[in-house]
Amino acid sequence: MPSDADQMIEQRTSDTDRVWTALENVKDPEIPLISVVELGVIPEVRIEDGRVTVRMCPTFAGCPALDVMREDIRKAILAEGFGAVQVDVVFDPPWSTDRITPEGRRKLKEFGLAPPAKCNGSVTGDMLDQVVCPYCDSDRTTLESIFGPTLCRAIHYCNSCRQSFEQFKPV
Amino acid sequence: MSQQTIEQLKPQVKTAIVDLLYRLADDHLILGHRNSEWTGLGPILEADIAFSSMAQDKMGHALAFYRLLQQLGEPDPDTNAFLRSGDQYRCCSLVCLERGDWAQSVVRHFLFDEATRIRFEALEQSRYEPLAQVARKLRGELKYHTMHGQMNLDKLGDATEESHQRMQDALDRLFPHAMGVFEPTEWDETLAAEGIQPREAELCKTWRSQVADMCAESGLTMPDDVGPIYGGRAGKHPEDLKKLLDDMQKVYRLDPDSEW
């Protein structure tokens, strides 16, 4: 028979799993294919006495989708039956596109966005000049604008399939 | 020396940090508002999108600094942005000046963002950890602003005779205001001694030498025999700020309790 302590640990683990599963169903409002977990914005989840605390790192500080994401996270966890949920916006660790998971990067491409190059915290011009077209995989592309329709996107042109495309900017 | 958390701050150091944070927050809020004045009016679509995006970024950066202020017991971000009078703002005159022509906006954005880059690089090492974290977070976003500033300086610095002249005129006109970004305050020594931020004069020196090189590469001459225009850090601002605040605060002041 498992001891009380074992049971408590088991209970805690399954609670944590439930929270992470709930988070996997919370999508980025601007890119509905990708979840907040795949986006790498959730560094930590803590549960104490049925109270859930989620740490969330903002992508771009001025991103208007942040408040929506925060509220969606709260609702998704409440729907799992937890009594109280707190979502803390934190700057540590600093979010970087390097935190996007491999699955997240695949989905960005599926969405039609070129995934960001790995940048280790410092972007160079090359990472914006040499971008592979998400539609036809050609590398004959030209940077059109480092600013795009949302804060996280740059605009490029593919000289092979002759279409404009957007890139999720490395930061 | 170890890092400092909010609880460990001596009162005098806390006052110095609050003053620094107001300077940072207000600079970003006001420049964000000025950048947004190009929305729908940029000379080409790409320029329009760039200034609108940078406006949104600057507002986000201002918010991050206002939140740090709130953690230190200051009013919430909305109250700070919308219910203070001009003399309570601590922004420099560079960000207050009217939008002007395209050259004025491009040169201002270049000068301010290079100054911000140098300051943030120093703040990443700040012993006030919450501020260091914000600086580390915003570095990547700011990189796009400095790239855009340098690209435009290069492009317009020697594109045509007229573009060169307009850029040089803007540089001559704005440079004294840009030096005012580094106006020393009574907290300069405290901040430096506590490892919060280097002295303003030290940051200014680094900025001047790097900006001089960038200007030269773009075919422009950085004025080097002019003095700074100070006052903003003590709440003395050009008339331009009053008009901006009237415009920015009008809607909020009608009903501060309404939900957006």
Ligand SMILES: [Zn+2]
């Ligand atoms: Zn293509």
